[in-house]
Amino acid sequence: MSQPRVGIVVRTKNRSWFLRRALNDIAAQDYSAWRAVVVNDGGDPAAVEAVLAGLPSDISRRVDVLHNEHPHGRSAAANEGLRAVNTEFVVLHDDDDLWTPTFLSETVRWLDEHDDDVGVMARTEIVYEVQRGDGYVAVDRAAFWPQLSAITYSDLLQVNRAVPICFLYRRAIHDEVGFYREDLHAVEDWDFYLRLTLRHHIALLDGPPLAFWMQRASASGDDGNSMFVLAGEHEKYDKMVRDEALRAYVAAHGPGLPLYLTHFIQEEVERQLHARHSLASLVVSQLRRWRYRRRSR
Numbered sequence: 043m044s045q046p047r048v049g050i051v052v053r054t055k056n057r058s059w060f061l062r063r064a065l066n067d068i069a070a071q072d073y074s075a076w077r078a079v080v081v082n083d084g085g086d087p088a089a090v091e092a093v094l095a096g097l098p099s100d101i102s103r104r105v106d107v108l109h110n111e112h113p114h115g116r117s118a119a120a121n122e123g124l125r126a127v128n129t130e131f132v133v134l135h136d137d138d139d140l141w142t143p144t145f146l147s148e149t150v151r152w153l154d155e156h157d158d159d160v161g162v163m164a165r166t167e168i169v170y171e172v173q174r175g176d177g178y179v180a181v182d183r184a185a186f187w188p189q190l191s192a193i194t195y196s197d198l199l200q201v202n203r204a205v206p207i208c209f210l211y212r213r214a215i216h217d218e219v220g221f222y223r224e225d226l227h228a229v230e231d232w233d234f235y236l237r238l239t240l241r242h243h244i245a246l247l248d249g250p251p252l253a254f255w256m257q258r259a260s261a262s263g264d265d266g267n268s269m270f271v272l273a274g275e276h277e278k279y280d281k282m283v284r285d286e287a288l289r290a291y292v293a294a295h296g297p298g299l300p301l302y303l304t305h306f307i308q309e310e311v312e313r314q315l316h317a318r319h320s321l322a323s324l325v326v327s328q329l330r331r332w333r334y335r336r337r338s339r
Contacts, residue, residue, distance in 0.1 A: 046077035046104075048146055049127025049213065054137040055085040056264040059177050062093050064137045069101045073146035078135075079106045082122045083099035084113030103178065117222040117230040124213070124221060132213040134206035134231075140169075140254040141207070149210035152247055160242040161211025163193055163204050164252035171258055173265070183275045186255060193244040195236070202232035215242070226283070228275035232285050 050068055055063045059189060061080070068078055082090045087109045095100050108122055124132055131150060135141070145164060152162045166186040171178040187203050197203055209231075219237045222230045238244065258266065 046071070046075050046127075047130045048076040048150065048210070049124070049129035049132045050076055050078040051060070051123030051127070051132065051134050052078060052080045052137055053083060053116065053118060053123070053134070054080060054090065055083045055113065055139050056089070057085070058093050060137040060265075061090065062096070063177075065093065065097060065101070065105065067140050068099060068135060069097070070143050071141065071146045071151060072143050072154045075150075076146060077104050077106070077127060077129065079108060079123045079126045079310075081119040082107060082109045083115070083119040084110050087155060100150055100321045115224060117224045117226055118244070120230070121221040121224065124216065127213070129213060131210050133210045138256050138258075139207035140256060142250075142252045142254075144250040146210070148252060149247060152245060153210065153212065156241060156245060159245040160238060161209055162216050162245040162247050164208045164210075164247045166205060166208045166251060166253045166255055167251035169254045169256050172260060173258075178256075178261075185251070190246065193235075193239065193246050198232070198235055198239060202229065202235070204231070204235060205253070206231050207255060209244075211238075220291050226279050229279045229283060232280075236283075238320040 052061070052064055052068075054064075065078070065080075068076070080090060080094070090107060090239065094105060094107060098106070101221075106126065108126060110119070110122075115124070120134055131153065133146075133149075149162050149164060153159060156162075168184045168186050169180050170184075170213070171180045186205075190197070190203055193204070196326040217235075219241065222234055226233055235244070288300060
């Protein structure tokens with residue numbers, strides 16, 4: 043095995059079926075210079091160890107495991123895994139997401155050829171899956187932000203346009219911008235991307251999707267994924283991050299611009315709604331006149 047250049051962090055909790063699938067997904071990569079660490083965040087240790095014991099020996103010896111007796115949270119689990127790997131590149135491979143077999147080879151090649159890029163995000167596809175027996179099967183697919191042509195700070199200000207499974211980046215950047223915020227129990231990746239793109243460039247690897255964001259709208263409990271199970275948490279922490287940034291701006295520059303923009307945006311929305319209503323009323327009025335003229339002939 044080559045000296046590991048990529049550290050893969052797998053967060054999991056009481057999801058043996060997904061964990062087994064994720065580790066098999068990693069093992070199927072055509073790039074071999076990796077090492078993985080599984081962060082079991084408060085789940086049953088015996089179940090995780092059983093999954094690891096079922097792996098081929100040449101794979102299991104490249105996988106370390108950290109067991110948290112009690113849950114530390116999504117961000118803390120990510121940070122624990124990142125601190126446990128000492129590699130040039132890192133990526134979060136949550137236990138329910140997947141890659142194509144060439145994900146690592148193509149993203150590593152990109153960063154080797156583009157020294158100015160702090161990381162690279164691959165095109166991503168959403169895969170909708172439902173339970174069948176003891177596991178899950180894909181039933182539909184959709185492109186994730188297919189119109190995206192670059193990773194920009196301005197786009198990320200609106201909404202998160204990436205998921206961890208698609209992002210390979212240089213581990214050393216954590217020494218500069220810090221790790222994932224452990225007081226955020228959702229949107230921790232979005233907050234990290236904002237801090238990162240404020241100072242550095244993240245590349246978009248165009249072409250066919252190399253990462254798959256698996257979604258299960260009907261799943262609940264341990265099998266649920268954060269997109270649905272933590273929907274309320276996403277909204278809560280999204281507002282928290284935005285409010286902190288606004289207050290920091292006002293503390294440094296005063297409230298003038300935010301005060302103006304909040305009123306201007308409200309007036310502009312009301313103006314456009316009124317214009318649309320007036321246009322609709324005009325169309326209806328013209329239609330009625332046309333019908334009246336036809337009946338009068």
